[in-house]
Each structure stands twice: as C-alpha cells, then as structure tokens.
Amino acid sequence: MSDVTLSEFVEATAVKFGIPGLAVGVLADGREVFACHGVTSVDNPQPVDSDTLFQLSSITKTYTATALMRLVAEGRVELDAPVRKYIPELVLADEDAAARITVANLLNHTAGLDWNLVVDTGDGDDALAEFVARLPELDMIAAPGDRASYSQAGYNLAGRIVEKVTGQSFEQAVAELVFAPVGLSHSFFDPREITARRFADGHNAEPDGSLTVARTWRPTRANNPGGGLASSAADQLRWARFQLGNGGAVLPAESLLAMRRPTVELRASSFGDAIGIGWFLRDIDGVRAIGHGGSGNGQFAELLIVPEHDFAIVVMSNAGPEGIACNQVVVRWALEHYLNVLDRDPEPLPYDATRAAELAGTYDIDAMTLTIAADATGLSLAVGIKPKIRAASDQELPPDYPAAAIGLLPGDRDEYVVTDGGLRGQLGYFSRDDNGRIVGIDLAGRLFQRIDA
Structure with missing residues (x-):
C-alpha cells in the first residue's frame, strides 16, 4: 500500500487531470479526513475547502428518494401506489403507462420514461407543475416495470409528488x-443562498486544452428533484453518516436498510449491479457499496458508501471532460488505501472488425446523439447534444464528448467498456430485437435507440 497521504494524492491527481478545484472527504474508522486542492474558478480564484459548494447534480436524487421515504414512513405515500393517486392530472404519451406507473417505478428508474425533457418552465413555484404538464411530449421507451433506464424526468415527477403531498414547494419540503x-x-437549491457563499464554477476545455468557466451554473428549477442541489464535502459526509446510522428523527432504520436492497438488476452498468431506492448498489472486490454520481456543466461529483466498513468518500471536481475520470481515480485510491479493496476496469476482447460493423451506427435520446464508428483499428463512441437543441437553447450547454475508443467484453451479451477519453471506464451494452438486429445502446444507464436503420 502506498505511503502517499490523501492530500498528496488529491493534489497530484488534480494536476494530472487539469482540474482547477477538487474537494475530497473520507469517513473511515469514525474519523473525517478532508483533502482540498486548487481554486473555485480560473476567473475569480478562491481556495477550495471542505465547505465550498459544488453542484451535486444527480446525487440530489438520493435526497429526493429519502424525502419520499420519510413520507412513506409517515403513511402519507405508498411506494406501490400509482403516481396518479397523488398527481391525478398526470398525462403521458402512453395512457396505459400513465395509469400504471408507481412511485417505486420512479425511484428505481423502471417507469419506462425517456431521459428528460429539455424545457425551461421558469423559476416560479409552479415550475414542477408546468414540467409535469409537458410530460406528454416525452417518449416512452418501455412499459412500466419492464427495464431500468435512467430518467431525470422520473425524478422530477417524484419531486412533484412531494409537493402535492406536503402542500409546499419541493425545496421547502426537502429542507x-x-x-x-x-x-x-x-x-442549498436557492441560487441566492448558494452565491452568498463560496462556490465552485464549472469549467470546460477549449480545443487548445485551456479551460473556460461554464456560464450556465445550475439546471432549471424543474430539474431540482433530479439534480439541482449544491453542497459541500463536509455536508456530504454528514449525509453519509446519516445513511449509515439508524435514521434518527428522519427515517426508521428499516427504511434506510430498504433503500439499500436491490429492487432491479442492472446489466453492464458503471452505476453498479442493481438499483435500490435512490441508490445504486455495487459489489466491489467482495464488499457491497452504495453510491451515486452526478454530472453537470463542467462539474462532477461522486459519493460512495461502504456500509459494512462504515466508510464513505465524496469527490467533487470542477472541470470537464476529465472530471469523471479524475473522481474515479480518487475513489479507487481511497478504497485501496483505507479498505484494501481493489476496483478495476474489465479487460476488453481483441478487436473483431466483422462484429464491430454490426454495431456501427447512430443512436439517440431526446436531447443527445450517440455515434458508434468502426474502422480497421477499432470501435469508437462519441456522444453530444443535438444541434437543434443547441440552436434552440438560450443557455450555454456542456460541450460534446469527443470520440473515444471502446472494446467489447467477453461473452455474447454485446457488452462494452470505454477505454480512453473523459468517459473511460464507463460500461454499457447493445440491445437486440427479437430478430437479433442491434436496435439500441445503453450508456450511463440511458437507452439510446438506433435511428440509422
């Protein structure tokens, strides 16, 4: 095991990946250790510390799920009840789905809803209600309960349940x-609360490698339940301690344990092996971990908890496209250093040009296009926001991910791993129809459907 300290490793890793600011917190043996490096912004540099606010993005979903579980424990919400019990006005593209989707389907991403609607319904207290009114525009990718597919829209809909049941805004209720x-x-969710404190700007890389500040700092208000929370490394370790504890005045211990139990299995997913309630579940080198990540405009966060060792680590970085890879390196180092647990990417097979040609094509979801290309040397994956979405948006959107090499994994399940670039280490798989034709690809838990054939 390396004699390098956490602070030394964090500094070296931030420099290696070109990250302006990195905040790391570790809970181990009952002690909290923080290692922070760099600055909040290249334009207005302030030192990053354990109280600096970063965008958590999708880690917010663990808070939304916990708030709903509290309402379940209080008898105000039923997990297996149809969403229409709480939002009777719900209309979707598929009427049968609208009638059948349950609260539990939203919390474990099995509602069959596509990823999200790229709409801005304003900053008023009616933002979520207006978002829900637009849901008929969202595609359905499967029948409720048929498969897991990561859905921001599903969590925003869950946030509207919180509003309807409590009679408060989502943000007030979660507070x-x-x-x-x-x-x-x-x-905090409120931009006024955030900007009154030290907060990190996101950064994106220019073609020459230089970093510029991401001008769009936070998602629209309707996306708060799925990704709008800003928080600090210190608060994230408090959150981890709560999740590891007995629930206190918030949740019965049994409810916390229920959130960690598998509700649906995942296939070839970097998120993990299964989804509980709000948490992704993983077996890493013989130990069970729960966690969640988040990606925003130039900001990336990762929270991993190992309950059997009362261990947790949070990593927050403020530059893309290397933020995800940077965070993963720090998490893996901490697992090995503190727990002697090794987390490694799977080894891909040698390149097979004939098999690759079957996979090459164009795939999309509502806002993004994914391109698989095959040549004499290998397969590559590129993903980016659709040009028409960029053209229609009056906000800055994150840059596209350039093409990165991927390799197929052993077996006949059409699974792959990204082997370089900002997405390296990401797992996924291709889907076939009943005739064996490739019709989709999963990346980051989202189903991109083939559109070129």
Whole structure:
C-alpha cells in the first residue's frame, strides 16, 4: 500500500487531470479526513475547502428518494401506489403507462420514461407543475416495470409528488423533511443562498486544452428533484453518516436498510449491479457499496458508501471532460488505501472488425446523439447534444464528448467498456430485437435507440 497521504494524492491527481478545484472527504474508522486542492474558478480564484459548494447534480436524487421515504414512513405515500393517486392530472404519451406507473417505478428508474425533457418552465413555484404538464411530449421507451433506464424526468415527477403531498414547494419540503433534521448547513437549491457563499464554477476545455468557466451554473428549477442541489464535502459526509446510522428523527432504520436492497438488476452498468431506492448498489472486490454520481456543466461529483466498513468518500471536481475520470481515480485510491479493496476496469476482447460493423451506427435520446464508428483499428463512441437543441437553447450547454475508443467484453451479451477519453471506464451494452438486429445502446444507464436503420 502506498505511503502517499490523501492530500498528496488529491493534489497530484488534480494536476494530472487539469482540474482547477477538487474537494475530497473520507469517513473511515469514525474519523473525517478532508483533502482540498486548487481554486473555485480560473476567473475569480478562491481556495477550495471542505465547505465550498459544488453542484451535486444527480446525487440530489438520493435526497429526493429519502424525502419520499420519510413520507412513506409517515403513511402519507405508498411506494406501490400509482403516481396518479397523488398527481391525478398526470398525462403521458402512453395512457396505459400513465395509469400504471408507481412511485417505486420512479425511484428505481423502471417507469419506462425517456431521459428528460429539455424545457425551461421558469423559476416560479409552479415550475414542477408546468414540467409535469409537458410530460406528454416525452417518449416512452418501455412499459412500466419492464427495464431500468435512467430518467431525470422520473425524478422530477417524484419531486412533484412531494409537493402535492406536503402542500409546499419541493425545496421547502426537502429542507424540512431532510436538511434540518440531518443537520445539513451547507446544502442549498436557492441560487441566492448558494452565491452568498463560496462556490465552485464549472469549467470546460477549449480545443487548445485551456479551460473556460461554464456560464450556465445550475439546471432549471424543474430539474431540482433530479439534480439541482449544491453542497459541500463536509455536508456530504454528514449525509453519509446519516445513511449509515439508524435514521434518527428522519427515517426508521428499516427504511434506510430498504433503500439499500436491490429492487432491479442492472446489466453492464458503471452505476453498479442493481438499483435500490435512490441508490445504486455495487459489489466491489467482495464488499457491497452504495453510491451515486452526478454530472453537470463542467462539474462532477461522486459519493460512495461502504456500509459494512462504515466508510464513505465524496469527490467533487470542477472541470470537464476529465472530471469523471479524475473522481474515479480518487475513489479507487481511497478504497485501496483505507479498505484494501481493489476496483478495476474489465479487460476488453481483441478487436473483431466483422462484429464491430454490426454495431456501427447512430443512436439517440431526446436531447443527445450517440455515434458508434468502426474502422480497421477499432470501435469508437462519441456522444453530444443535438444541434437543434443547441440552436434552440438560450443557455450555454456542456460541450460534446469527443470520440473515444471502446472494446467489447467477453461473452455474447454485446457488452462494452470505454477505454480512453473523459468517459473511460464507463460500461454499457447493445440491445437486440427479437430478430437479433442491434436496435439500441445503453450508456450511463440511458437507452439510446438506433435511428440509422
């Protein structure tokens, strides 16, 4: 095991990946250790510390799920109840699905909803209600319960349930149900609260490698339930301690344990082996971990908890496209250094040009296009926001991910791993129809459907 300290490793890793600011917190043996490096912004540099606010993006989903589980424990929500019990006005592209989707389907991404709607319904207290009214525009990718597919829209709909049941705005309800009783003093949705404190800007790389500040700092208000929370490394370790504890005044211990139990299995997913309630579940070198990641415009966060060792690590970085890879390297180092647990990418097969030609094509979801290309040397994957979405948006959107090499994994399940670039280490798989034709690809838990054939 290396004699390098956490602070030394964090600094070296930030420099290696060109990350301006990196905040890391580790909970081990009952102690909290923080290692922070760099600055909040290349334009207005302030030192990053354990209280600096970063965008958590999709880690927010663990808070939304916990708030709903509190309402379940209080008898105000039923997990197996149809969503229409709480939102009777719900209309979707598929009427049968609208009638059948349950609260549990939203929390484990099995509702059959596509990833999200790229709409801005404003900053008012009606933002979520207006978002839900637009859901008939969202494609259905499967029948409820048929498969897991990561859906931001599903969590935004779950946030609307919180509003309807409590009679409060989503943000007020989560503050009362979760933030206050857990003791989270540096976790905010409100931009005014965030900008009154030290916060990290996201950064994106220019073609020459230089970094520029991402001008769009946070998602629209309707996306708060799925990804709008800003928080600090210190608060994230408080959150981890709560999840490892007995629930206190927030949740019965059994409810916390229920959130960690598998509800649906995942296939070839970097998220893990299964989804619980709000958490992704993984077996890493013989130990069970729960966690969630988040990606925003030039900001990336990762929270991993190992309950059997009362261990947790949070990593937050403020530059793309290398933020995901940087965070993964730090998490893996901490697992090995503190727990002697090794986490490694699987080894791909040698390149097979005939098999690759079957996979090459164009795939998309509502806002993004994914291109698989095959040549004499290998397969590559590129993903980016659709040009028409960029042209229609009045906000800055994250840059596209350039083409990166992928390799197929052993077996006959059409699974792959990304082997270089900002997405390296990401797992996924190709889908076939009943005739054996390739019709889709999963990346980051999202189903991109083939559109070129």
